[in-house]
Amino acid sequence: MRLTLILAALVIAVSPGSAAPAAERPNIVFILIDDMGYGDIGPFGSTKNRTPNLDRMAREGMRLTNFYAAPVCSVSRAQVMTGCYGARVSIPGVLGPRSRTGINPAEHTVAELLKDQGYATMCIGKWHPGHQPPFFPTRHGFDHYLGLSYSNDMGRKLPDGRNVVPLVRDEKVIELLEGPGQDGLVARYTNEAVNFIRENKHHAFFLYLPHTAVHVPLHPRDAFRGKSHNGRYGDWVEEVDWGVGRVLDTLRELSLSENTLVIFSSDNGPWLTKGADGGEAGLLRGGKGSTFEGGVREPTIAWWPGKIAPGSACDAVAGNIDLLPTFVAVAGGALPTDRKIDGSDISGLLLGKTTESPREAHYYFKGYKLEAVRSGKWKLALVGQQQAGSGKKRAALPRPRLCDLDVDIAEQTDVSAQHPDVVKRLLALAEPMKEEIGDGSPGRGVRKPGVVDEPTLLFAGAAGKPKPRAAAPAAQSKPLALEALGPGDVVPAAAAPQVANCPFTISCEVTPAQPDSTGGVIVAHGGISTGYALYLKDGRVVFAVRTGRKLSAVRSEDPLNGTATIEAHLAADGSMTLSLNGKPPARGKAPGLLAKQPAEDFCVGFDNRRPVGDYDGAPVFHGTIRNLKLTTGD
């Protein structure tokens, strides 16, 4: 650290025009809320939730009204860390507790780049762009970490039956939180943040504070429970507002306000399918999981008294991919030149030097699929978007759909026929990005994720669960020991069921957490060239087989309605059947058996790498999966 500081000082000494002197390097605080909607706080129009501290933050700072995240958690967090679209760094969807992937150690995270500038760095809260040990915050540039490694609804069972999530300090699990154990998280993170600020009051610091709130399950603590006018969701929003107030008050008290840039935002839109437990997108269409504005446009406030104009608003297009370049610029650093960074420095917007976005376009990816592109006020949808990330309406559009967001923020009116020139210009912007990052599968500019061979749960999980390596790799005529596996479990590729040139039957019993669940992977084994998967799509069960890149799928007649036994079979001649609850099966046809063994892991309840089927990114199945069996033979 000392050497780094000396080197940084030397660089500053020889290039005074390009770097901020150490004394002027601002502290940087980024507060990220989970699943908070565009319409959930006072400065963005909420009349239900009382947010006096955020109201004050906005009065003293700038509202960024066109600030974009990604449709889901892990992707957004990867964007914050790398300054790139999540799909570019191979984090296209949500990662489960046993996911093998994470941000590649070769990427330069914002924490690493700020550390190079001599910053003290800490991450407090929900991490989630990969949580196997090589992907811990402490391996990606943070001096210290405290928080839940992933979402608070990704509990795993202990041998005694308790369902817990791990609270990690630095690299050790220090507590397993069950249910009400999560109640104190906002206060705990906030106290930790305040301590970190106090400890570093004489030293430039970067504090990344991604709250576990307000993601379902909702856990406001006693002092806030039942106090808002908007149920427990409002209670938790109001507790978050309290936490923001404490952080800002601490900066004021230590006379650090004028030397600290604080940004507040959310990682994706409100979880609309949770009803009253989810937030609101205000005037925007859609929610979490969607590339409509409601899924990705976030209530964002920037605060830096003396530097950012009080009570101002910025309507230019910006987003969390721009944070890395912006933070590095205000810290006096330089961007890496060995790789493409998608974001741009928006400090000119924050400091009132310009009102023009530095980016010609913003791209809306869902998984590896480019679904829409925006330039200025125009947004062009290339495919039918989903309102809430799942369900109907994700088909090819008869023609791209153009909206003028200046007058149609709710994306109701297609004006493509009136503006063919605009459509042409946006299509021209979209095409190279489809090739580069993806039009359904990874493009040529996608970089590899970090991958571990043997994922761990971070703590000892349910008793009786077979260790992945214990599963028999040999060809079998009896079922593989998969019965004890549940959502989030992974059998590494080498130990996964051997299905090359074998007819096989896969069966299980599933119970979705919500009776109206519409999406989620039940089993995935394979990738873009070979494999098979069982998943929910538009509320129906799909059995898909990929052979030589061709995807063949059969879909259940009936929607999945509560608990169901599922049996899917691929026969020697490629015939496919899919039966629910022993009813006469739906039938389909693949070109034949899988010609080769999938190189990917066998995943339960999610897909840890590239999708086998036509689900988006890597959707997680919420519910239980029991009695999983895979039998080979006709």
Ligand SMILES: [Ca+2]
């Ligand atoms: Ca989220």
